[in-house]
Amino acid sequence: MKIKNLFPTFALAFVVLFTACSNDDETQTSPAPTVVLTNPTNSQSNVARNKVITVNFSKSMEASTINASSFTVKQGTVSVLGTVSYSGTTATFIPVTVLAAQTQYTATITTEAKDSEGKALAADMQWSFTTSSDAAGLSAVALGAAGNYAILAKTAINNVPTSNITGNLGLSPAATSYITGFSLTDFTGYATSAQITGKVYAADMVSPTSTNLTTAVENMITAYNNAAGRLFPDHVELGAGNIGGTTLSAGLYKWSSTVTIPTNVTLTGTADDVWIFQIAGDLNMSSAVNVTLQGGAKASNIFWQVAGETTIGTSSHFEGVILSMTGITFQTGATFNGRALAQTAVILDGNTVVQPQ
Structure with a gap:
């Protein structure tokens, strides 16, 4: 009877001990990662x-x-x-x-x-x-409402007459008084100038102009950040920043410092091709130098994202959309087929600016 009474207790202890040992073994033998x-x-x-x-x-x-x-x-x-x-x-x-x-x-x-x-x-x-054999599939930078302007700036648009601008001008949050050199004629919600084929808008004009400009400036900054944030550049530090004399096919280009254009540059590609230039420093173009397009390439598909200042030299010609964190300066007689979108000021001196189709 005593042995009989002890058996359940012994069996229970054995089961508990076996279970504990089994759990320890399982912990010790957990599988390696795969x-x-x-x-x-x-x-x-x-x-x-x-x-x-x-x-x-x-x-x-x-x-x-x-x-x-x-x-x-x-x-x-x-x-x-x-x-x-x-x-x-x-x-x-x-x-x-x-x-x-x-x-x-x-x-x-x-x-x-x-x-x-x-x-x-x-x-x-x-x-x-x-x-694959395909191109990397670079897509254009969406400009949003900023695409409604040939020139868009935040602090000032200053002009030494006489310039010839085709497209709208926008300035925000600065007021109309910071647009100089155009002899503006004021209307309700916009202004005009004999030097501009288009309209001039500033933040102090009546609604909805101010609201539209706020949106356009926000979209300009978004576009800048989009261009700056593109990954997988096709070319890094090309020419150590000197791209004069080059013929550039479509793609994403990246530099960690200033880019100079001392001699002519050609961009060659189709109407569907896209160029994005990521420039961590300034963009400086010398006098009497041309950026030209070949093969159907379009200025509206060329984006120059510039963290520093952009200077387009005297009597030179430039193509593309400039997205500048700081100022854009067009020196005397320079011509431009594109959009000048600056997060500070745009300076003009007897220039011809035509917004791309």
Whole structure:
């Protein structure tokens, strides 16, 4: 009877001990992380040249182990420069420049990548993909209401007569008095000038002019930020900032300092092609120099995003939409086919400005 009474207690203790041991064993043998998905996939072809490369893991990883050493992309033996980040269960590799056309790349996640418990991948994960022959698909910068103006500024529009402007002028938040050199004739909500084929608007004019200008300036800033934020430049630091004498095809160009145009430049492409120039410094164009278009290229699809000042030299000719964080100056006799959109002032001196179609 005593043995019989003790058996249930013994059995219960055995079960509890076995269960505890089993749980400990399960904890100690939790699986190592694996790669469950890559994008692009292995052997995928016609991959977009501005592709962001991602990897999804089976579990959360230690973010510090997902870095430029553990996640690499190569073209042959040459490493692709890129930025590596990690969030959730996804690692991301963003190439610094657009990938080459019709080229095979190999991506690798090494066993340096570990989960939050310190467990590494069982083996390196490697896969390959091939890019397409298409262009990177650069889209035009949307100007919004800022596209209603040939010249749009925030602080002033100053002119040394006589200029010839085709298109509207807008100034906000500054008032009409900061538009000088045009001999304006005031009407209700706008003004005119013999030098302007179009209308002149300023922030102190009656509604809805002030509201429209506020929207246009906001859209101008949004357009600037959009152009500045484009990723995957086709060309970085071209000519160390000196682009004189070049013929430039469509694409995204990036410089970390000032760009100069001391001699003629040609932009060649179709009516659908887009150029975006990201300039972290000033843009300086010398006197008697021309920017010309070939092959149907359109000024409305050319965007010069300039963080510093823009100066278009005496008797020179320029093409495109200038999105300037600071001032835009057209020196004596310069001509311009495009839009001058400045977050400070636009200065004119006997210039011809025609807004693009």
